[in-house]
Structure formats: C-alpha cells, structure tokens
Amino acid sequence: MKKKISILAVDDDAAHRIMLKTLLESWGYAVFEADDGSTAFEKVREKAFDLILMDIKMLKVSGIEALDMIKNFNPAIPIIIMTAYSSVETAVEALKKGAYDYITKPFDFDKLKITIKRAVEHAYLKTENLILKKQIAESFDTQNIIGKSEAMIKLMESTSQIAYSEADVLIAGESGTGKELIGNAIYYNSRRKNNPFIKINCAAIPETLLESELFGHVKGSFTGAFKDKKGVFLLADTGSVFLDEVGEMPLNMQVKLLRVIQEREVTPIGSEKSYSADIRILSATNKNLLSLIEKDQFREDLYYRLNVVEIKMPSLKERQEDIPLLAGHFVETFNKKNKKNIKGITPEAMDILIKYQWPGNVRELMNAIERGVVLSYGGYLDKSSFSWISQKIGDTQNISETENNNNKNISLKEAEKRIILKTLEECGGNKTKAAKKLKITRKTLNSKLDSKS
Ligand SMILES: Nc1ncnc2c1ncn2[C@@H]1O[C@H](COP(=O)(O)OP(=O)(O)OP(=O)(O)O)[C@@H](O)[C@H]1O
Ligand SMILES: [Mg+2]
Incomplete structure (x- = not known):
C-alpha cells in the first residue's frame, strides 16, 4: 500500500485544528497536530512530515518564528501559512522567508485542496528523486536550445524538472537571452502540453485593451464591446498562459492579476459572474522586478506569486563558450532560409564574435549571422562580414570596404x-524599436524578415 502523505497542522485554536484534521483526513492525508510554534518544531525534529500547515498568529511562538526554525532545520519541507485577511502582509513576509504559499481564513476548501496538492508535488520534485529526474531529463526535448556551457546545462536541468511540476514560473533575463524559448520548452514538456498555451505581451497592448484581452468582457460593458469576449485566462483554461514582459503591466492590472492567481478565478469586465480558471502561469521579464518594487511600480505580493520558481537566463557574455556553437547553428539555419551555401566562419571572425559583448544576446548574434549570410556569396564568413563589430570592440585594424563591394547586383527585396x-x-536586436525607427509595424518587419530574398 502507498504510504499516506503526512501533514502537520499547527494552530493554537483547538476547534480550528480539529476541523482541519477532520477535513484533511477526509482527503486521505495522515494528520498530526501541534498547538504552537515550538511544539511544531519539536515534532519536525522527530518526524519527516511531507507538509506543514501553520497558523501565523499564535500566542506563544508565532508562525513566523517557527517558520524560521523549521526552515533552518529542514529547508525542504513545504510550509503553507494560514492567515486572516487582515495580516496578508505578514504572509508576504513568510513567503520571503521560504513559506511555499499562504491561504487566507476562512478557507475556501477547494483552494486549500489545490494548494496542498501543489505544495506536495512541488516538494516531491524538489527532493533528489534521481530516477524521476533522469527520466524527465531524457524526455525533455531540448533540441532547439543550443548551449553546452555549464550555465546552460544547469538551466536545462532545472527547466526539465520545473516543466513537469505545476509551479508558476518567472523567467528573468536580459533581452534576447531566450526567455520565450525556455517558456515554450516548459510548456511542451509539461503535463499541460496537450492543453491550450496562450501568449500575451503585456508591453505591446495598450492599457485600455489589455484588461479585456486578459480577463474578457461582456457585450455592452464599454463602448466598442459589441459582443462577449473571452479573455486569455479563460481561453487558456486547463492549459498555460505566457505573460511576456510582465514588468510592463500597469499597477491596476497587477491587482486583478493577483486575484486571478490567488483565487484561480476570473471576472470579465462588466460581468457579475466569476469563472474558475485552471491555469499555470509562465511569465517573463527583462526588467529587474525587485527594483521596480522599490520604485512602487510592481506589486511585491504579485512578485512572490509569480516567481514560485524563478529561472534566471544567463547573458551571452556569461557563456562565451556557447558563441561558436550558436553561430554555427545560425549559419545553417540562414543557409537554408536564404538558399545559400556558406561553409562556416573563419577563426579570425569567430574571435571577433567571441570578444564582443552582445548587449542584445542570442537574438543579436542571430541577426548578425543572418546579415552575414545574406551579404555573402559563398565560402566562409570572415572578418569583413562583421566589420561593424570590429568597430565597436575597437579592433579597427581589419575593417575592410566590405559592404560596398557586396552591394552590386542585389534585388530590391534584398x-x-x-x-x-x-x-x-x-x-540591439529589439524588433519593436527597429520597426518604430523604420516606420513600419512589427508585424510587417517580421514578415519582411521572413521573406526569401
Ligand atoms: N540557446 C538558444 N539556442 C538557440 N536559439 C536561441 C537560444 N536562445 C535564444 N535563441 C533564439 O534567439 C531569439 C531570441 O530568443 P527569445 O525570443 O526567446 O528571447 P527573449 O529573452 O524572449 O527576448 P526579449 O527579451 O527580447 O523578448 C529567438 O529566435 C530564439 O529562438
Ligand atoms: Mg521575449
């Protein structure tokens, strides 16, 4: 028989503890009790619980103090804090100190059930279950993610584990580092891979439309709302949502998003009804959210909700050893796309690519190679293909008259x-900026880039 999952319920209110015990046992858990923080700590030292459910306000030793002690003793046990609505701030403090999540009293039973389930699963994945880890790593499709550096290997390992869990994920990193690529990989390797995956770029949609895009609206709720519209969160029900550039989300929308995450419920604009939405949220940002929090531009509580797990994308200059690999991969890609037959990159040219700082990261490298391939007629990409980089890194020795030479006989399209x-x-590889500069839309820019020359 499978061993029951054990939960330690900590509350100094006996009636509440008994209620919890009855409820949790009816869900099939083995329940143990403690009536204050120090007893809880004693019990944790005696027995390895799978989860702790702990009241934050207790007379003798408070939940926060107990949390500190327990986390010091065994950081792997997931702890869910129980709190009254009025002390949500303390709950946020608890999250910072390593609590898995918090739940407000009085309980919504369904929510409690889901939160416990997630916490246990999360912890299960976190513990060193080598067999599972290996299986996941083997089935994790990383074909299109190029990189052999230590940073990338680590990233792929942790991504493969995270993908299979149900945890919400925040992917942070400089522009062009592959945040969306990793977001896709998580989705395609998750248990939700056969369910919807909807992406939305919070920076690209005007504030007035964003709300309706995310939450939907009912007919007539504002001028222009001609019919009911389902928002992203309801469209993605049972699946995942990718909130790109989440740091750009206006504050009032952040409040609403927080509600969706906490309650897993969505209220469309103008609707009296709320709808439950079973979604996993993946979000990405190239901003430093902690400094936005300091400037009051991003909500702290939302931050702790979104980054249950955080993936930090390494910049390209932190993993220079991947540059030759990526460059070679992109030569192949753009050979195919442009029907060219470039054989590779000369060692001198590669040297330049390795030295350069790549503020636009992989995307900038990709564009540089594409340009090199488009401009060349055959053979190898050499120093002259990257003269503009030589200029930037101060290697002026070898800047040749390249482009003018190559400008003969090209088509208008080219x-x-x-x-x-x-x-x-x-x-710096930023398509939105480039499109603005060229006075075309991002979409047009993309289609022009995709067209064969
Ligand atoms: N490790 C990698 N291997 C192969 N291609 C990559 C890798 N990392 C990024 N790319 C490619 O570089 C481009 C930029 O990646 P992506 O759009 O995921 O970056 P991003 O971090 O979301 O950028 P931004 O902040 O500008 O939105 C994409 O075309 C992606 O396929
Ligand atoms: Mg992106």
Whole structure:
C-alpha cells in the first residue's frame, strides 16, 4: 500500500485544528497536530512530515518564528501559512522567508485542496528523486536550445524538472537571452502540453485593451464591446498562459492579476459572474522586478506569486563558450532560409564574435549571422562580414570596404532586407524599436524578415 502523505497542522485554536484534521483526513492525508510554534518544531525534529500547515498568529511562538526554525532545520519541507485577511502582509513576509504559499481564513476548501496538492508535488520534485529526474531529463526535448556551457546545462536541468511540476514560473533575463524559448520548452514538456498555451505581451497592448484581452468582457460593458469576449485566462483554461514582459503591466492590472492567481478565478469586465480558471502561469521579464518594487511600480505580493520558481537566463557574455556553437547553428539555419551555401566562419571572425559583448544576446548574434549570410556569396564568413563589430570592440585594424563591394547586383527585396537588418543591429536586436525607427509595424518587419530574398 502507498504510504499516506503526512501533514502537520499547527494552530493554537483547538476547534480550528480539529476541523482541519477532520477535513484533511477526509482527503486521505495522515494528520498530526501541534498547538504552537515550538511544539511544531519539536515534532519536525522527530518526524519527516511531507507538509506543514501553520497558523501565523499564535500566542506563544508565532508562525513566523517557527517558520524560521523549521526552515533552518529542514529547508525542504513545504510550509503553507494560514492567515486572516487582515495580516496578508505578514504572509508576504513568510513567503520571503521560504513559506511555499499562504491561504487566507476562512478557507475556501477547494483552494486549500489545490494548494496542498501543489505544495506536495512541488516538494516531491524538489527532493533528489534521481530516477524521476533522469527520466524527465531524457524526455525533455531540448533540441532547439543550443548551449553546452555549464550555465546552460544547469538551466536545462532545472527547466526539465520545473516543466513537469505545476509551479508558476518567472523567467528573468536580459533581452534576447531566450526567455520565450525556455517558456515554450516548459510548456511542451509539461503535463499541460496537450492543453491550450496562450501568449500575451503585456508591453505591446495598450492599457485600455489589455484588461479585456486578459480577463474578457461582456457585450455592452464599454463602448466598442459589441459582443462577449473571452479573455486569455479563460481561453487558456486547463492549459498555460505566457505573460511576456510582465514588468510592463500597469499597477491596476497587477491587482486583478493577483486575484486571478490567488483565487484561480476570473471576472470579465462588466460581468457579475466569476469563472474558475485552471491555469499555470509562465511569465517573463527583462526588467529587474525587485527594483521596480522599490520604485512602487510592481506589486511585491504579485512578485512572490509569480516567481514560485524563478529561472534566471544567463547573458551571452556569461557563456562565451556557447558563441561558436550558436553561430554555427545560425549559419545553417540562414543557409537554408536564404538558399545559400556558406561553409562556416573563419577563426579570425569567430574571435571577433567571441570578444564582443552582445548587449542584445542570442537574438543579436542571430541577426548578425543572418546579415552575414545574406551579404555573402559563398565560402566562409570572415572578418569583413562583421566589420561593424570590429568597430565597436575597437579592433579597427581589419575593417575592410566590405559592404560596398557586396552591394552590386542585389534585388530590391534584398536591399530592403539589408536595411532592416542594419536597423535591427542599431537597435540591439529589439524588433519593436527597429520597426518604430523604420516606420513600419512589427508585424510587417517580421514578415519582411521572413521573406526569401
Ligand atoms: N540557446 C538558444 N539556442 C538557440 N536559439 C536561441 C537560444 N536562445 C535564444 N535563441 C533564439 O534567439 C531569439 C531570441 O530568443 P527569445 O525570443 O526567446 O528571447 P527573449 O529573452 O524572449 O527576448 P526579449 O527579451 O527580447 O523578448 C529567438 O529566435 C530564439 O529562438
Ligand atoms: Mg521575449
């Protein structure tokens, strides 16, 4: 028989403890009790519980104090804090100190059930279960993620584990480091892979439309709402949502998002009804959310909700050894796309690529190689293909008259593509900026980049 999952319920209110015990036992858990923080700590030292459910306000030793002691003793036990609505701030403090989550009293039983289930699963994945880890790593499809550096290997290992859990994930990193790529990998390797995956870029949608995009609206709720519209969260029910550039989300929308995450419930604009939404939230940001919190531009409680697990993308300059690999991969990709047959990159040119700082990271490298491939007629990409980088890194020795030489006999389409690629380069690979500069939409820019020359 499978061993029951054990939960330690800590509360100094006996009636509440008995209620919890009855409830949890009816869900099939083995329940143990403690009536204050220090007893809880004693019990933790005697027995390895799978989870602790702890009241935050207790007379003798408070939940926060007990949390500190327990986490010091065994950081792996997930702790869920129980709190009254009025002391949510203390709950946030508890999250910072390593509590898995908090739940407000009086309980919503369904929510309690889900939270416990998630916490146990999360902990299970975190413990060194080598067999599972290996299985997941083997089945984790990382084909399209290039990188052999230690930083990338670590990242892929942890991503494969995280993917399979149900935890919400925050992917942070500089622009062009592959945040969306990792978001996709998580989705495709998750238990929700056969359910919807909806992406939304919080920075690209005007504030007035964002709310309705996310939460939906009912017909007539504002001018222009001609019919009911389902928002992203309800469309993605049973699946996952990718909130890109979440740091750009306006504050009032952050409040609503927090509610969705806490309650797993969505209220469309103008609707009197709320709908439950079973979603996993993946979010990405190139901003430092902690400094946004300091400036009161991002809600702290939302931050702790979104980054149950945080993935930090390494910048390209932190993993220079991946540059040759990536560059080679992109030569192949753009050979195919442009029907070219570039054989590779000369060692001198590669040297330049390795030395450069790549503020636009992988995307900038990709654009540089694309440009090189488009501009060359055959053979190898050499120093002259990257003269603009030589200029930037001060290697002026070998800047040749490259481009003018190559400008003969090109089609209008190709000329256009060159201008676009050059502008992209100037904008550090940022497509939105480049499109603005060229006075075209991002969509047009994408389609022009995708077209064969
Ligand atoms: N490790 C990698 N292997 C292969 N391709 C990669 C890798 N990392 C990034 N790329 C490619 O680089 C481009 C940029 O990646 P992505 O869009 O995921 O970055 P991002 O961090 O979301 O950027 P931004 O902050 O600008 O939104 C994509 O075309 C992606 O496929
Ligand atoms: Mg992105």
